[in-house]
Amino acid sequence: MFSKYLPQAEKIMSDMTLNEKIGQLNQITITPYTDKMDELRELIKNGGVGSIILASSATAGNDPQGHVNIELYKDLQKIAVEQSRKGIPMIYGRDVIHGHRTVYPIPLASAASFNERLVEKCYKNIAAEALNDSIRWTFSPMLDLCHDPRWGRIAEGPGEDPLLGSRMATACVKGFQGDDLKADTSIVACAKHYLGYGASESGRDYFRTEISDGTLYNYIIPAFRAAVDAGVATVMSSFNDINGTPVTGGKKYLTDILRGKLNFDGFVVSDWGAVEQLEHAGFAEDRRDCAKKAIHAGLDLNMCDKCYIENLGDLVKSCEVKAAEIDTAVSRILCVKLAMGLFENPYCKRTEYDESAHLADAKLLADESMVLLKNNGVLPLKKDTDILLAGPFAEDRRTLLGTWTLDGDAEKTQNFKEALSERANGRFEYSAALESGANSDVIVLALGESYTKTGENHSVSDISLEDSQIELIKKARAKGRRVVGVFFCGRPLALENVEEYFDAILYAWHSGSKTAASAADILFGDVVPSGKTPVTFPRKPTHIPIYYNVTSSGRPCNSYYGEGPFYSYLDGDSSPLYPFGYGLSYTAFEYGKSECDCAEISLEELKNGKKVQLSVTVSNVGDFDGKETVQLYIKDVVASVIRPLRELKDYKKIFLKKGESKRIDFCLGYGDLGFYGEDGEYLLEKGKFEVFIGGNCLCGDPVELVVK
Ligand code: GLC
Numbered sequence: 267m268f269s270k271y272l273p274q275a276e277k278i279m280s281d282m283t284l285n286e287k288i289g290q291l292n293q294i295t296i297t298p299y300t301d302k303m304d305e306l307r308e309l310i311k312n313g314g315v316g317s318i319i320l321a322s323s324a325t326a327g328n329d330p331q332g333h334v335n336i337e338l339y340k341d342l343q344k345i346a347v348e349q350s351r352k353g354i355p356m357i358y359g360r361d362v363i364h365g366h367r368t369v370y371p372i373p374l375a376s377a378a379s380f381n382e383r384l385v386e387k388c389y390k391n392i393a394a395e396a397l398n399d400s401i402r403w404t405f406s407p408m409l410d411l412c413h414d415p416r417w418g419r420i421a422e423g424p425g426e427d428p429l430l431g432s433r434m435a436t437a438c439v440k441g442f443q444g445d446d447l448k449a450d451t452s453i454v455a456c457a458k459h460y461l462g463y464g465a466s467e468s469g470r471d472y473f474r475t476e477i478s479d480g481t482l483y484n485y486i487i488p489a490f491r492a493a494v495d496a497g498v499a500t501v502m503s504s505f506n507d508i509n510g511t512p513v514t515g516g517k518k519y520l521t522d523i524l525r526g527k528l529n530f531d532g533f534v535v536s537d538w539g540a541v542e543q544l545e546h547a548g549f550a551e552d553r554r555d556c557a558k559k560a561i562h563a564g565l566d567l568n569m570c571d572k573c574y575i576e577n578l579g580d581l582v583k584s585c586e587v588k589a590a591e592i593d594t595a596v597s598r599i600l601c602v603k604l605a606m607g608l609f610e611n612p613y614c615k616r617t618e619y620d621e622s623a624h625l626a627d628a629k630l631l632a633d634e635s636m637v638l639l640k641n642n643g644v645l646p647l648k649k650d651t652d653i654l655l656a657g658p659f660a661e662d663r664r665t666l667l668g669t670w671t672l673d674g675d676a677e678k679t680q681n682f683k684e685a686l687s688e689r690a691n692g693r694f695e696y697s698a699a700l701e702s703g704a705n706s707d708v709i710v711l712a713l714g715e716s717y718t719k720t721g722e723n724h725s726v727s728d729i730s731l732e733d734s735q736i737e738l739i740k741k742a743r744a745k746g747r748r749v750v751g752v753f754f755c756g757r758p759l760a761l762e763n764v765e766e767y768f769d770a771i772l773y774a775w776h777s778g779s780k781t782a783a784s785a786a787d788i789l790f791g792d793v794v795p796s797g798k799t800p801v802t803f804p805r806k807p808t809h810i811p812i813y814y815n816v817t818s819s820g821r822p823c824n825s826y827y828g829e830g831p832f833y834s835y836l837d838g839d840s841s842p843l844y845p846f847g848y849g850l851s852y853t854a855f856e857y858g859k860s861e862c863d864c865a866e867i868s869l870e871e872l873k874n875g876k877k878v879q880l881s882v883t884v885s886n887v888g889d890f891d892g893k894e895t896v897q898l899y900i901k902d903v904v905a906s907v908i909r910p911l912r913e914l915k916d917y918k919k920i921f922l923k924k925g926e927s928k929r930i931d932f933c934l935g936y937g938d939l940g941f942y943g944e945d946g947e948y949l950l951e952k953g954k955f956e957v958f959i960g961g962n963c964l965c966g967d968p969v970e971l972v973v974k
Contacts, residue, residue, distance in 0.1 A: 391439025416469025425800030646791025668776030669721030853888030
């Protein structure tokens, strides 16, 4: 993909000095130079900067960031292009994670839409807005699967499933990069955080991970493989270690697997300070040793800690690092700069974009991301319903945008109270703590968690609802009225202790600029909910980790798929409160019997490309037109390595008018039924499989298939 530019890159490098080459491996942020801009200008003029990250701090997702400064970026780029000896443009990157000026749902919410085509469309919009502000590279998509919702960064990822993660990865990369990186609608994407960051022990951020190679290849790598196959130009190495080897200093991960197994040929950027952190982790002696270990591992661009620019020259002179290693890293960066047309177009080209169209897409994605978890018939509300609104997030604007929102304008974001009241035709009252307000037909509670409880360095030990919100819920229930809970969250919360008080629960997530409008439209039935859980909802925080693609055991005690004869815990039901792939609609979908065109197929036939054809008829038997995500899971009943009880292998989001039925077809081939061994090699073993098709991972009545 990018190595085709190698001849041009080598030509550029042919007369570069060692210092100029090392400069290409150096990414800086402007903030430290604020009071010494001449020093920065001199560094750029001397070819000492390959990239600038447009962020003012190492935790840009949490801290208010200075808005982009287009004139300054142009001035600095002119120095690189017109005054430095080689005239190599710098690549500007920024964390444009799930929106720029227009903010889309957090990635965990987008995954709940199971609508990757819509995600791709929205991410094209994001690219257009980012380009308009000189941003040519984004540090997104984040692809860290996660089993532990205590981890604040679960909000940034695609949930707990490799297939869903893979499809979201492809959608984001295609959305950002398009089919041609040189197009003036494309920005460079970055698959992060490679690798295994989401397995951070006990949900603590930046913590250690213990991951077998089998888990790596079957669970954690697929989304990155999909991003690479989609043509992602950059990958970001993660902070964490895997079994004691920091990824950023691990040749096994950055070279053997990423380039040897996944065939990635773009460049690898470290996470912020991840090179110098090799010393803090006790993996390197000092900063010099950090630089040596990282370049040996295959880390190309050093984000912000200056280990490379301060030490690589000396390491080459002392022959501890080969000049060829430097050349390899530089060539990868130059190839991407050539592939994106940065030499021809180093400056920002301001383009007009249709903000209203972007907001309309943000609304559509928010509509499809929200998950109806419970409804005893109270929803949808009639427009003339008398409503009493309460709760801590009724007037909140900023939280609705979610974590990692650097350029969205909270003040321009409609809050839930405004959205609900402008749609309500009956009496509408608001009392945050339910102190006043007549007894209305329905009490709507705006609940959840602040965006500051999610994102980087924002993990929590307890995913229960705050006590004050639990008291409010009980107070609402005591009024004897119907109670609807709308949850604005960045993770699954443990709701077993409050679930019974609600007549309906809508999980609205932090869904961006149009969160409030979507939640209100769903409550009044102007939008029929279609989201499905991209991650398991535990009953209690103490049940973590609990996830759907769990493996079997000799004494089946996994309560995910039913209790007994052995029990996970003596104290209570430890099945999920809401399983993976679950979500209600206002209508009802009926599944016919799953059909398969063969009861058995040979391994040879599968290897030769023959596929198993399956189908099911789905009927809309309710009173509303609606969308359903039809999911197909397999279970490899016996294998040389115990396999998960369910693995999502395909899904199709369909629209059915009320009364309509459709036959939905699936096929399973060689690449769907097997798994990766500890050596990273794919294999498919003969034996019995069960195939489940339904509306969530608990769907039963499997079709049996034998690979002979
Ligand atoms: C942060 C994050 C990473 C982000 C980078 C640049 O520490 O871990 O996701 O892209 O630094 O802001």
